[in-house]
Amino acid sequence: MKTYILWYRNDLRVHDHFVLSKAVKEADRFLPVYVFNPDNFRMLKHGFPKTGYFRLKFLLESLIDLKASLRKLGSDLHILTGKPSVVLSELAAHLNARAIYASKEHTFEELRDENELTDMLGETELRFFEDRTLMNPGGTPFSMEKIPEVFTIFRKASEKNLEHRIKLCLPDPAGLPPLPDGIEINDIPTMGDFPVETPDVNYFYPDRFLGGETNGLKRFDYYVWESKRVLEYKQTRNGLVGDDYSSKFSPWLSLGCISPRRIFFELKKFEMAEEGNASTYWLIFELLWRDYFRFVAIKHGKKIFYKGGLKNIKKSVMRDDRLFDNWKNGETGISFIDANMHELNATGYMSNRGRQVVANHFVHELQLDWRAGAAYFESQLIDYDVTSNWCNWMYVGGIGNDPIEDRRFDIEKQVEMYDPQGIYQMLWK
Ligand SMILES: Cc1cc2nc3c(=O)[nH]c(=O)nc-3n(C[C@H](O)[C@H](O)[C@H](O)COP(=O)(O)OP(=O)(O)OC[C@H]3O[C@@H](n4cnc5c(N)ncnc54)[C@H](O)[C@@H]3O)c2cc1C
Numbered sequence: 001m002k003t004y005i006l007w008y009r010n011d012l013r014v015h016d017h018f019v020l021s022k023a024v025k026e027a028d029r030f031l032p033v034y035v036f037n038p039d040n041f042r043m044l045k046h047g048f049p050k051t052g053y054f055r056l057k058f059l060l061e062s063l064i065d066l067k068a069s070l071r072k073l074g075s076d077l078h079i080l081t082g083k084p085s086v087v088l089s090e091l092a093a094h095l096n097a098r099a100i101y102a103s104k105e106h107t108f109e110e111l112r113d114e115n116e117l118t119d120m121l122g123e124t125e126l127r128f129f130e131d132r133t134l135m136n137p138g139g140t141p142f143s144m145e146k147i148p149e150v151f152t153i154f155r156k157a158s159e160k161n162l163e164h165r166i167k168l169c170l171p172d173p174a175g176l177p178p179l180p181d182g183i184e185i186n187d188i189p190t191m192g193d194f195p196v197e198t199p200d201v202n203y204f205y206p207d208r209f210l211g212g213e214t215n216g217l218k219r220f221d222y223y224v225w226e227s228k229r230v231l232e233y234k235q236t237r238n239g240l241v242g243d244d245y246s247s248k249f250s251p252w253l254s255l256g257c258i259s260p261r262r263i264f265f266e267l268k269k270f271e272m273a274e275e276g277n278a279s280t281y282w283l284i285f286e287l288l289w290r291d292y293f294r295f296v297a298i299k300h301g302k303k304i305f306y307k308g309g310l311k312n313i314k315k316s317v318m319r320d321d322r323l324f325d326n327w328k329n330g331e332t333g334i335s336f337i338d339a340n341m342h343e344l345n346a347t348g349y350m351s352n353r354g355r356q357v358v359a360n361h362f363v364h365e366l367q368l369d370w371r372a373g374a375a376y377f378e379s380q381l382i383d384y385d386v387t388s389n390w391c392n393w394m395y396v397g398g399i400g401n402d403p404i405e406d407r408r409f410d411i412e413k414q415v416e417m418y419d420p421q422g423i424y425q426m427l428w429k
Contacts, residue, residue, distance in 0.1 A: 003029040003095050003180050007088060007102035008077070009110070010385075011131055011256035012062045013213040014069045016169040018131045023101045030177040031095065032070055034063055035088065036081045037113070041194055044375055046324075052379040053196050054348025058211040062255050063188045065212025075176040079186040085116035092124040095180045103256070104128035106298045107386045108305065133291045134260045137298060139165045140291075147295045149310070149401055154292050155285065162284075163268070169261050199345060208243055209251050209349065209382050216252030220263060223247050224270050233279035237286075238353045240424040246352065247283060250383035253290070260287055293391035296401060304390045307371060309399025317369040324368055327358070328376055336415050337361050339428035346428075348382030353418055359396040360409040370397040 004027035006020060012034075014020060023030060041051050051059075067077040080087040092100060100121070105111065118126055130136040137144055141157040148154045158165065179185075191198075209215075224230045229244045239245025252258040264284060271280050297304050308314060326332050330341030340354035350358070355377075362373040374393040378384050394400025398407060419425055 001028045002026065002098045003031070005088070005092060005095070005097050005100045006030070006032045007084070007100055008032055008034045008066070009103055009105060009256075010254065011103045012066045013216075013257050013259065014066070014073065015172050015213065015217070016259035016262050017173075018167075018170065019101045019103050019129050021170050021173065022129065023099075024173060024176055026099075027177045029095075029180040030075060031078055031091075031097075031180055031183060032066075032075060033078045033080060033088070033091065034066075035084045036079065036189065037084055038081070039083070039109070041196075043195075044379070046372055046375055048376065048379045049196055050375075050379060051194075051196070052348070053191075053199050054209075054380065054382040055384055056194055056196050057191060058209060058251055058348070058382050059255065060188060060191065061211030061215075062213070062257050063211075065214050065257075067188060069213060070176065073173055073176040074178065076179060076185045077188070078183065079188055081189075083116070084113045085120045088117055089120040089122070089124075092121060095183070097124045097180075099125040099127060101127050101129065103131040105132075106294065108302050110386075132256065132260075133294050134264055134287055135162075135165045135291055136167065137295060139167070140295065141165075142295075144295060144298045147292075147299045150403060151289065151292050151401060154295075155288050158288060158291075166261055166264055169259065169265055205243065205347060208248065208347070211251070211255070211257065213252075213257045216249070216258035219248060219252065220258060220266065223249075224266065228274065230267070230270070230283060231275060231277060231279050234277075234282040235279070237282070238351075238418060240351050240353060240419060241427060248349075250385070250388075251349075254383045254385040254388075260290070263287065290385075290388055292401075293387040296391055297387040304387070304394065304400075305371065307369065309370075309394040309397065310401070311399050311405075313399045313405070315399075316367075318367045320366075320368065323366050324372060327362055327366060327368070327373070332361075334361070334411055335422075335425045335429070336411055336419060339425045342428040344377075344380050348380060350381075353414075355392070356396060357409055357411070357414050359393055360407070361411070363397040364406070364408045370394070370399070 004023045006023050011017060041049060044050055070077050088100060114128065236245040249258065253260060267280055267284060300310050303310050330338035332338055337358055340350050340358050344350040359373060362368055363370050370393050374390050377389050391400055395402045398405035
C-alpha cells in the first residue's frame with residue numbers, strides 16, 4: 001500500500017494543483033496535511049505578532065474551505081501543530097508513508113523547514129515541486145543566478161512567448177484516493193487558539209476578503225467575467241476607495257487559493273471571447289512583478305532581509321520607537337499617511353499606491369530601519385507574501401531593484417494626484 005502525504009503550505013486549493021495531481025496518480029492512500037508552526041505566530045521583538053488578526057482569520061477561512069473541497073473529493077484535511085520537521089516526520093513514520101510531497105518555497109524560514117525535514121525523515125521520500133508562480137523558475141528566459149536586477153529587462157524577455165513559458169492548467173480532480181487506515185483527522189483551530197488580539201475593526205468592507213479557493217475564484221469571475229472591471233484596470237489601478245479599482249486577487253494569491261496560471265489563461269480566454277486591451281495586458285504585467293520578486297529572492301537568498309538590501313548599502317537609520325509607533329498607529333499628523341495606516345489596521349488591506357507612499361515616508365522621511373516597516377506589514381497585511389513584501393520594501397527603500405536609490409515622494413503631490421478632494425482621507429480619518 002503506497003501512502004502519500006501532501007504537505008499543504010501556501011497552496012491552499014484543489015484546482016490546478018500540480019503536487020496534488022501528481023500525488024493522486026501515484027498513491028493508494030493519501031493524506032493532505034496542514035501544519036501550524038508556532039514560530040509563525042510568535043511575538044516579534046517590535047511588540048506585535050508575526051501573523052496578525054486579519055492574516056490569521058483569512059488563513060483559517062481558507063483552511064475551512066479547503067477541507068470542504070477535499071471532503072467533496074472523498075478525502076479530508078489533517079491538521080498538525082508543531083515544528084514541521086518534527087510533526088511531519090512523526091506522522092510519516094506512524095503511517096509508514098512512501099512519500100511526502102509539497103510545493104517548493106525559496107525563502108529563509110521556509111527553506112529551513114524543508115532542510116530540517118529532509119534531515120529528520122527516515123525512509124520516506126521527500127519531494128518539492130514548483131507551483132507558486134506563473135512561470136516556473138526553469139521556464140524563465142534567465143537562469144536564476146542571472147535574473148536581471150532591473151524588472152523591465154526581465155519583463156521584456158519574459159513576454160516573448162509568455163504563453164509557452166507557462167504550464168497549462170490541470171483539470172480539476174474528479175476524486176482522491178482514500179485516507180490511510182485508522183487516521184483520526186484533527187480539527188482546524190479557531191481564532192481563540194492563537195494569541196492574537198481582535199483589533200478595533202471599523203469595517204467599510206465587511207465581506208471584501210473571505211478566505212478560501214471558493215471565494216478567490218468568485219472574485220476572479222466577478223472582476224473579469226461579470227463586471228468586466230478588468231477592462232478599466234490600467235486607469236483605475238492607482239485608486240484608493242472601493243472594491244474594484246484593482247483586482248484584489250492578492251490575498252487569495254498569497255495563500256495559493258487561486259492559481260496564477262488559472263488567472264493568466266482565463267484572462268487570455270476573456271481577451272478572445274470579449275476584449276483584450278491595455279488593461280488586460282497590465283494585469284498580467286503586474287503578475288510578472290510577482291514572479292520577478294520571487295526569482296530575485298531565489299537569486300539573492302537571505303539578502304532580501306538584510307539592512308543594506310541587495311546592494312549592501314550602508315545608511316544610518318534612526319532608532320525611535322515613538323516615530324515608529326506614530327507611523328504604525330496612523331498618528332503622524334500627515335492625513336494621507338494616517339488614512340492609509342488606519343485602513344491597514346482596520347481591514348488588513350492597503351492599496352498599492354498607499355503602500356508605496358507610507359513605505360516611502362517610513363524610509364526617506366522618518367529614516368527608520370526599513371525592516372521594521374516590512375515586519376509590520378508582514379503582521380498586518382491580509383495578502384502578506386514574503387517576496388512581494390520584502391522586495392517591494394527594498395525597492396521603495398532604494399536598496400533593491402529600483403535603479404534610482406533615492407526616490408522620495410512629495411506627499412502633497414501624491415495627494416494632489418490621487419486624493420485631490422480628500423475623499424479617501426475623510427473615509428479613513
Ligand atoms: C511596500 C509594499 C509592500 C507590499 N507587500 C505585498 C505583499 O505582502 N503581498 C502582495 O501580494 N503584494 C504586496 N505588494 C504589492 C502590491 O501593493 C499588492 O500586490 C497589491 O496592492 C494587491 O492588490 P490587488 O490584488 O488589487 O493588486 P492588482 O493591482 O490588481 O494587481 C494584480 C496582482 O499583481 C500582483 N502585484 C501587483 N503589484 C505588485 C507588486 N508591486 N509586487 C508584486 N506583485 C504585485 C499581485 O499578486 C496582485 O494581486 C506590496 C507593495 C509595496 C509597495
